[in-house]
Amino acid sequence: xEALPKTKSNTIGQLLVIGFEGTEMSPRLASLLDDLQPAGVxxxxxxxxxxxxxxxxxxxxxxxxxxxxxTAVDLEGGRVDRFREIFGHAPSAANVFATGDxxxxxxxxxxxxxxxxxxxxxxxxxxxxxxxxPASEKVMSSRAVSADPKKVVVYAREFLAxxxxxxxxxxxKHFPGLGEADLDTHSDLPSVHKSWKNLWADDIYxxxxxxxxxxxxxxxxxxxxxxxxxxxxxxxxHHWITKILRKKIGYGGLIVSDDLEMGxxxxxxxxxxxxxxxxxxxxxxxxxxxxxxxxxxAHEGLAHEAEKDRRFARRAAESLSRVAAFKKKSSDLKxxxxxxxxxxxxQLSRTLWEFSEQVxxxxxxxxxxxxxx
Numbered sequence: 455x456e457a458l459p460k461t462k463s464n465t466i467g468q469l470l471v472i473g474f475e476g477t478e479m480s481p482r483l484a485s486l487l488d489d490l491q492p493a494g495v496x497x498x499x500x501x502x503x504x505x506x507x508x509x510x511x512x513x514x515x516x517x518x519x520x521x522x523x524x525t526a527v528d529l530e531g532g533r534v535d536r537f538r539e540i541f542g543h544a545p546s547a548a549n550v551f552a553t554g555d556x557x558x559x560x561x562x563x564x565x566x567x568x569x570x571x572x573x574x575x576x577x578x579x580x581x582x583x584x585x586x587x588p589a590s591e592k593v594m595s596s597r598a599v600s601a602d603p604k605k606v607v608v609y610a611r612e613f614l615a616x617x618x619x620x621x622x623x624x625x626x627k628h629f630p631g632l633g634e635a636d637l638d639t640h641s642d643l644p645s646v647h648k649s650w651k652n653l654w655a656d657d658i659y660x661x662x663x664x665x666x667x668x669x670x671x672x673x674x675x676x677x678x679x680x681x682x683x684x685x686x687x688x689x690x691x692h693h694w695i696t697k698i699l700r701k702k703i704g705y706g707g708l709i710v711s712d713d714l715e716m717g718x719x720x721x722x723x724x725x726x727x728x729x730x731x732x733x734x735x736x737x738x739x740x741x742x743x744x745x746x747x748x749x750x751x752a753h754e755g756l757a758h759e760a761e762k763d764r765r766f767a768r769r770a771a772e773s774l775s776r777v778a779a780f781k782k783k784s785s786d787l788k789x790x791x792x793x794x795x796x797x798x799x800x801q802l803s804r805t806l807w808e809f810s811e812q813v814x815x816x817x818x819x820x821x822x823x824x825x826x827x
Contacts, residue, residue: 466756467491468777469733469770471524471710473743477503479514486746487518490753493739493777494524494577499536505573508540509794512574521778522787524623524739526577529566532596534580541569541803545813546596547581551609553816558809559609563616563624565809569802570622574791577623579672579710581613583660585633593638601633603659610660614667621786626664628674628712629699630688631657639675639718643687650681658703665705669780672710673699673737675718687719689732696736708780709736713743714752726751730759734766738773 471494474483487495495515502508512525528534532546550562563581570578583606584590586598599609610626617624628639630653635644648657661671673695675687681694688694689711699705712719714728723731729740729752740756742749760767781787792798 465491465774466760466770467753468493468521468774469738469740469756470494470729470749470752471496471526471739471741472749473498473501473713473741474746474749475500475744477501477507478511482746483515484518486749487515490749491519491521492523493521493781494526496526496528496579496741496743497536497575498528498743502536502540505540505794505796505799508573509791513791522781522784524577524787525575526579527570527575528579529570529575530580530582530597531562531566534597537569537573540573540799541806543810544569544806545810547599547609547613548586548596549817550813551599551605553813555816556608556612558813558816559612560616560619561809562813563613563618564620565616565802565806567617567620567622569806570617571620571792572794572798572802574794575622576786576789576791577625577670578617579625579627579670580617581610581624581626582628583607583610583626583664584628584631585657587633589634589636590632593635594632598633603656604663607660607663610664611667614664618786621789623669623784623786625670625672625710626661626668627672628676629658629661629671630674630678630694632674632676633657635674635676637718639687639712639716641717643675643677643685643718643721645677645679647680648678653678653681658698661699661705662703665703668705668707669784670708670710670739671699671705672712673732674712675716685722687722689714689719689737690722690728690735692735694735695732700736708738708776710739711737711741713741715742715744715748724748724751726755728752730755730766733770733773734759736769738776 531544637644
């Protein structure tokens with residue numbers, strides 16, 4: 455009889471990136487990390503109080519996991535800025551893009567990357583490559599930079615290179631695109647009624663252009679009924695993840711889900727089930743970002759499905775191998791976090807303020823001379 459690929463419960467955790475409550479290591483968190491051995495952890499504003507506390511928390515998390523962790527954060531600047539109480543405000547992607555200066559696009563990524571590295575993070579789920587279209591303006595606002603996919607690629611390529619120069623892994627999001635989504639996926643499942651031809655030419659263009667330079671791609675929770683003829687979010691769709699992203703586009707990096715506790719996916723499946731369906735669809739790293747009960751449900755669901763379903767076990771083993779190979783190859787993941795120095799935090803705060811002023815003045819000059827944003 456053919457042997458099942460190895461997907462025991464103590465290795466299946468490498469398909470998960472998890473969030474948690476609290477600002478310091480606790481017996482409960484230690485037990486969770488010891489039991490699951492996740493691929494990574496993600497911190498939010500609720501976990502971040504100070505530079506010293508954040509650095510210590512990430513270091514403590516790594517001590518409970520045997521493989522190098524993805525220590526992740528969402529840090530785009532503008533509205534999505536988890537570090538504003540530590541370093542001050544980082545300018546939004548839209549404000550930096552409005553300068554029209556590629557050097558500033560790169561510097562934006564590098565500065566955000568340096569702030570991440572200083573606190574112990576090695577992964578940033580940024581940049582956004584959704585198109586800045588009227589339908590999503592109220593939801594995305596300054597997170598999206600342009601309605602022109604080629605201009606989006608220019609900004610994103612420089613931002614990713616800036617992150618990489620600081621030793622931080624970047625991630626393009628939210629595949630296959632939320633530019634036409636008029637609902638917030640944090641609470642709802644939007645339906646994007648756009649033809650395959652137009653999606654391929656516009657919304658999907660950044661993923662095609664950046665397929666060789668984006669280490670991670672994050673799949674969003676929107677439905678595209680004109681393409682798939684179903685009600686599933688893309689994050690649970692074999693068509694989108696395997697047929698389009700992996701095969702048609704030829705993307706070879708790691709595929710990440712958006713948070714599986716968000717309303718846009720919970721309407722289709724609870725987190726435990728959603729993690730299984732995301733991996734079954736071809737994903738590699740399932741994000742479960744809040745409640746311990748949901749994190750454990752996802753882990754148990756993956757382990758149980760791998761034990762009972764030979765085909766799923768092979769699919770999971772494929773992603774486990776891909777994650778392991780990424781970790782083995784990545785110098786950014788294996789690099790130890792530098793010792794936190796208060797003077798470094800102060801220096802980065804000053805540099806970030808100077809950069810923000812440079813962006814503001816450059817943007818102001820363009821406005822004064824009648825240059826449209």
